[in-house]
Amino acid sequence: MTDRLIKPVGRGFLFLDSHPVGCAELVNGLTEQIEARKLQQRPVALVIGSSSGYGLAATVAGLARYGIDGIGVSFEKAPTVRRTATAGWYRTAATAAYAESVGSDFHFVNADAFADTTKADVLDLLQEKFGGVDYLIYSVAAPRRVDPRTGTTYQSAIKAIGQPARTKSLAYEDGVPVVQEVGIEVATDDEVAETVQVMGGEDWTRWVDALEERKLLKDGFSTVALTYIGSELTGPIYRQGSIGAAKAHLEQTAQTLSKRDGVAARTSVNGAAVTQASSAIPGIGLYVSLLHKVLGERMQTPMQQSIALWDQLTGEKPLDLDEDGRIRLDRWELADDVQAAVRDQWDAATQETIADVADTVWFFEEVRRLYGFDVAGVDYDQPAEVDVEWPTKA
Template sequence: MTERLIKPVGRGFLFLDSHPAGCERLVGELTGQVEARTPDKNPVALVIGSSSGYGLAATIAGLARYGIDGVGISFEKAPTVRRTATAGWYRTAATAAYAERAGRSFHCVNADAFADTTKADVLDLVEREFGGVDYLVYSVAAPRRVDPRTGTTYQSALKAIGEPARTKSLGYDDGRPVLQEVGIEVATDEEIAETVQVMGGEDWERWIDALTDRKLVNDGFATVALTYIGSELTGPIYRQGSIGAAKAHLEQTARDLTARGVRAYTSVNGAAVTQASSAIPGIGLYVSLLHKVLGEAMQTPIQQSVALWDQLTGERPLDLDDEGRVRLDRWELSDDVQQAVREQWNAVTQDNLAAVADTEWFHSEVRRLYGFDVAGVDYDQPTEVDVAWPKS
């Protein structure tokens, strides 16, 4: 037994440790929010980036609603003598346990999704266990990528394109919300190109190529890469910045795959509190304002993921825009919602920050990413941190 008393210690939105019991209970909450369907057959899915954010939500929604079998891939750190495992490690263990209780054959692989060796190993597993896949969901959020074919390491950049930008941003000082103004430097051409290499569609296409070459795509196969557009308020750092260039490449990759005869889409999800999004200047404030405006009408990642699976499986028609993207964000980008958020964005000051934006909710959501602030967990009691990775 390696029980420890775990407290949320860290800086900003990053915590040094995660709470295993909180992560497990959070997965239980998410599975309980999904209404099950009874499909004619249980689809086989490959989810790349299955341990956090929208990738986790897509995995849980697929398991709980349509009883998917398949493989989830993520890249997480095991517990050490000094630190707990990453939150994604504990969430994966809880997800695998749920899949087993539900009678599903879902394998969890801990490896670098960018590596060709990972692709080969996972496809060997798919061929051995399932014979092919019906769906591939691509949800990779990584700061860097090593191209296995050249050995080159690419680093993504959170920068503007064309001219410097400034944005309001949300921070916390010992739990107290602080309104900040952050300057955003201009990305060089090299930084833009590297960001595209990390966050664009090249690796997604390589997964499709690998599956196709091995003849592991079933009839009717479809693939979707998860993306985000967002508001004009976050545009300078997101859609119009270096990340936006990568997202544009991801969307072009979907068009290229479609031209090859693959049912390939990008899914434009709505704003949410994730470990990736909380690190982007301006996003925290924007999401806090959005939640203040919408309250319970703000759609969660699990709600959006249920909608995505319903559309992929044909339960509901695909909601496509003029560019062929699946739109799960219409609730966020409606004119009335954006107008209300814009008014709050323009009006917010340090004095009215806690009243205008839902800062307490946002702070709690960030903590929940690491297993804290989850109802029903006694954080004053030690918890077992040495949780094994699921057998694959």
């Protein structure tokens, strides 16, 4: 037993430790939001990036909504003498326990999704247990990628393209919200290219290639890569920046993959949310806190959007596509009246007004919840067992 009293310690939006009980309760809370549906046969799904953000939501929604079997892949750190495991480690353990409780045969692999060895191991398991796959959901958010075929390490950059940009941004000092003005440098051509290598569609393509080569694509196979477009307010740093170039490549990849026989590939455009990936991008935290102030309970959670995604993938509901063939789960966010209200709040946001125009308390609590803190029903004054095993099956 290695019980510890765990407190949120870190800087900004990055915490050094995670709370295992809080992470487990967070997953349990997600499952309670879902009304089950039954299909004639359990779908087999492969989720790349299953431990956090929208990948976690898609995994839990698939399990609770349609009883999917399959495999989730993520890259998490185990507990050490000094530190807890990563939050994704604990969330995965809780997700595995839930899958077992509802009778789903779902396995979790902890490995680098970019590595060819990981693909080989996952496909071996997929072939052994299921004989093929119906759905591939690709939701990878990583700061860097090592190409296993060249050994080259690519580093993503959060920069503007064409000309420098400035944006308002939200930070916290001892829990107090601080409005900052942040300058965004222009990315070099190499930095844009490297960002595309990390966050674009090449690795997604390699997963589909590997499945095709092993003849593991079932009839009606469908794959989606999760993406984001966002507001004009965040455009210079996101959609028109180096990240946007990678997202554009992801969308082009979907069109290319869909030209293959037996492959239906699309991108799924999700709405804004508080995730470990998004909170690191300048301006996004402020924007999301303003959006929640405007929408309140009308702001759709990653779980609500993931339920909608599964309903569309399984044919329970028709695909909601735009003119470019992308699944749109973000229409609630980009509605004209919503964006107009958020822009008014954005323009009014100063250090003096921030507590009134934005949901800064909600946003900070949501960031803490990513690490298992501020979760209802958890006694944080009690020690917690940190040595939670990674879920494996005999």
